[in-house]
Amino acid sequence: MIRLAAAFALLAAPQFATVAFAQDFSTNSEARSWNLYAEVPALFEGKIIDVMCELTGDCPANCGDGERQLAILRSADDQIVMALKNNQAVFSGAVVDLLPYCGQTVTLDGLMIADKDFPIRNSYQVQRIKAADAEWATANQFTKVWAAENPDAKGKGPWFRRDPRINALIAADGYLGLGLEVDEAFKKYLFE
Amino acid sequence: MRRFIAAFMGLFALPALAAEGERITVTGEIIDTWCYYSGVMGGPDSVVGSAHHTCALWCSAAGIPIGLLAEDGTVYTILKLGAQDNATGGDTALRLASHTVTADGMFYARDGINYIIVEEVLEDFGIVNLTHEDYDVVPSFAIPEPKE
Structure with missing residues (x-):
């Protein structure tokens, strides 16, 4: 009985660790500071997802083709990280930067906004994206897409x-x- | 023994349960989540309402997720707003920027973030949070100075 309990506890431990404690993803991050009061550099790997699809199972092709909010399903802990902002200082989100990577597992670098005294979790500014063997791509596509549209x-x-x-x-x-x-x-x- | 195993299996099932939807009706202000969370423009009270309305239009049009700031301080990230699949950047989201509304929809919570898929805006109270009386305009350049 004790051995069984210990085995279950070992199996359960990583899951509860991710729930109870925020992990440090700052190692090797080269994210540029925006002088935000609660910014934390964060470099991690994850799959680009359509959030509504992930929550409800309603999944149009290509993550909604830009019509839906996108997020990252972080590989390390299976948590959804909301991509609120791209790397341009022009009030721009990150959907157009993430959309080309819909369904792909990529590496992202940017700033996590984390404040234990304010209801913020897993909110992220994407500064750059790296797919497989490709070079880093800066998340700055909004103005180009806007101009074309x-x-x-x-x-x-x-x-x-x-x-x-x-x-x-x-x-x-x-x-x-x-x-x-x-x-x-x-x-x-x-x-x- | 079966109860012991069932208890552990129940613990494993927690994240899946948290993602199940629940129908709710919420009254709150439609806000720009980036400015509200990041503090990039100032404290949370200054980046809502009339003072921040123009910036809220800019951010929504450019794809930053919008949120519903409920009267109890809870923020729901809006994934859909009425008939439009795209809550953010859509015409409805722009028309309702900074408005206080009563919304009916499906609520989801996962990994510390609350989400709402708004099926219907039941009532639109307009912009009732007159923050320009305390903060003027945020950011300060939102209203261009008239040319001489």
Whole structure:
């Protein structure tokens, strides 16, 4: 009976270790700091997944072809790591960077946001991706994809000042989203 | 003995159980998860509501996951929003950025993250979190200064 209990305890131990303690994935990471208060460099291997597919079993082809949020199923502990951000400082997510690797096991380097006092776990900024024997690829594809999808939005300034959908919403509801009258009064306070 | 083995097998089954969905109705604000979690723009109270509305539009349009910040402080990552398969970057997500809504959908929890697949937005209260009164605008360049 004691031997049986010990065998089960050994089998169970790694699983509970991953639940109870956050692992250190910072070894060999070359992630660049973004000076975020809770950033931790993290380099790890994992499979690129469609999160909704993983949770519900509803799995369109090619991880939803960009229509779904993507994540990494980390090989070391089978945990889902949400890819919130890519490596560009332009308010951009990581879906377009991860999509080419849908279903593949790749190595990723970036920053984990980890704060035990705030409800954050497994939230990640992807800085670079490496597939099998390929070179590292920087996660910076958003602006290229946006430009290709918005050929009529050429001009000066960053993409977020030229995006037609964003500009239409701001034109209708203002920068605060509270209507143009509130917006005008606020801009007077802000700039005059 | 059978009870002992069953107890251990039950422990092994915990992650699978955690991923099963549950129907819920939640009221909360649709937020930008990256700014809220990372602190890149400031504390969590400054990156919600009207002060952060323009940035929330930028982040949603660019594919950063949106979340539903419930009244009790729980954040649900939104994987689907109504009829649109793509919660983030879709027209509905942009229209509802910073809005407080009551949403009905399926809740999942796995590996410390809460998820909701919103089947229907039952009520849209608009932007009711008037954070610009305390924080002006976040980031400060969100509203371009008028040219002379």
